[in-house]
Amino acid sequence: VPAEAENRNMIFVDATCPLVSKVHIEAERHSSNGLQMVMIGHKGHPETIGTMGQLPDGEVLLVETVEDVADLDVRDPDSLAYVTQTTLSIDDTADIVTALQNRFPKIVGPHKEDICYATTNRQMAVKAIAGKVDALLVVGAPNSSNSKRLVEVGAKAGCTYAQLVQRADDIDWNALGDMQNIGITAGASAPEVLVDEVIDAFRAKGEVEVEIVETAQENVNFKVPRVLREPA
Numbered sequence: 001v002p003a004e005a006e007n008r009n010m011i012f013v014d015a016t017c018p019l020v021s022k023v024h025i026e027a028e029r030h031s032s033n034g035l036q037m038v039m040i041g042h043k044g045h046p047e048t049i050g051t052m053g054q055l056p057d058g059e060v061l062l063v064e065t066v067e068d069v070a071d072l073d074v075r076d077p078d079s080l081a082y083v084t085q086t087t088l089s090i091d092d093t094a095d096i097v098t099a100l101q102n103r104f105p106k107i108v109g110p111h112k113e114d115i116c117y118a119t120t121n122r123q124m125a126v127k128a129i130a131g132k133v134d135a136l137l138v139v140g141a142p143n144s145s146n147s148k149r150l151v152e153v154g155a156k157a158g159c160t161y162a163q164l165v166q167r168a169d170d171i172d173w174n175a176l177g178d179m180q181n182i183g184i185t186a187g188a189s190a191p192e193v194l195v196d197e198v199i200d201a202f203r204a205k206g207e208v209e210v211e212i213v214e215t216a217q218e219n220v221n222f223k224v225p226r227v228l229r230e231p232a
Helices: 002-007 018-032 046-052 066-070 090-103 117-130 145-156 192-203
Strands: 036-040 060-063 080-084 135-139 162-165 182-186
Touching: 018 036, 018 046, 018 080, 036 046, 036 090, 046 060, 060 066, 066 090, 080 090, 090 117, 117 135, 117 145, 117 182, 135 145, 135 192, 145 162, 145 182, 182 192
Parallel strands: 036 060, 036 080, 135 162, 135 182
Antiparallel strands: none
16 A cells, blocks of 8 residues: 555555554564464454454464463464554453463563553553442443453453443433442543533433542653655
C-alpha cells in the first residue's frame, strides 16, 4: 500500500497505534533473527490478524489459553519468541506467559510488557473498586476486546454484576434493581461523552453522587506522523 500510494503521488499515513506497531516490529525482528513467533491473542481479532499478517503464513503460532500452550507444535523449542495482543487481561496473559516459559525455557519475550498502558490502568482501577460496588458498567463496543476484558476482570475481582453497555439505552435497569453503588468505567477508545451519557441516565432517575477513583496518571502522548507535521 505505501509503495502504491507513492507511485500515485498520494500521501500515505500509517494510523496504526504506536503500541501495536511496536508489536509488529518485535515480531518482524525476532523472525528475521530466525525465531519462530508465538502470538498471545484472540483468534479473529483485528489486531491479532494484523500482527500475524506481518509475517509469512505459518511463521506465527496463535495461543489463546494456557491449555493451548501444551498443544503447540514448534519447529525448534529453543528458537522461539512471543508477543501479545495489546488489549488482553493482564492476569490471563501472565498465566499464559508462565506456561510458555515453563515449556520453552529459552523462549524470548518483549523487553517491556506489550499490553497497552490504558488497558492495564483500567483493569487495575476495576480491581480497586470491584469489591466496593454493587454493580459494574463498562462503556464500550461489543467488539472491543479491552472493554470485554474489563467485564471479566470485574467479575473475577468480586463484582457480583458486570455489564457491557455501548450507550445509556443498553443499561438493564431491571437487573440493577435497587443497587446503590454503581461502578462505571470505559474501554480505552470509548469517548468520554458516552460515559457522561450513562451517568446522566442515572441522574435522570434520582440524586447521584459521583466519586472519581484514579489509580494511575496517564500522561502518554504520541507524535503526529511526520507527513502531517511537515508543510505541504
